Amino acid sequence: QVQLVESGGGVVPPGGSLRLSCAASGFTFTRLGMHWARQAPAKGLEWVAYIRYDGSKTLYSDSVRGRFTISRDNSNNKLYLQMNSLRAEDTAMYYCAKDASYGDYVSYFDYWGQGDLVTVSS
């Protein structure tokens, strides 16, 4: 069965950096796009970033573009989110999610991880 397990979250001061990881299993990771989404405390869902199955294309929300970098290691079935210049408003539960499409386009998130909490605070 599909499993997505996030790790690397924690408390970081404003301006700091953190790298999230997502270990994927139960599907052919190398053939599917992947996403990061987040949810601030008591708030709604927000899409953060997408990466194509081969890593050749990435997309970002306006709120993180230039500060966050999504990447993947297809040899080890891992997804990453490098977060730099963190701000208080980046405090959220971060979810990795699998895209359902085998094509070169974004479709929908058919599986989500359980999430990892990132807190930006001094």
Next chain:
Amino acid sequence: QSVLTQPPSASGTPGQRVSISCSGSTSNIGSNVVNWYQQLPGMAPKLLIYNTNQRPSGVPDRFSGSKSGASASLAIRGLQSEDEADYYCAGWDGSLNGVVFGGGTKLTVL
């Protein structure tokens, strides 16, 4: 402020039918499919409806989705207590070149 607009709350009694709206624009719902996610309290989101009106395996047929123009709806018939959750619409926005979500609707089963 979310790109897609949902009512913040909805409610119904067991057995009733409830509907949750999702309003967008020509760059998102008006030209692309809509997906719905259910988030039970304290849990990760789960896919509920995809491609506007398709149910993943395991989702009861009490849940249905539809779209008209730049608006979409999620309908739940035969409401049950376990349906109490937050519901989010989402889709691709061609102008923003990214995925957009609605602000979420908290469904209460009275």
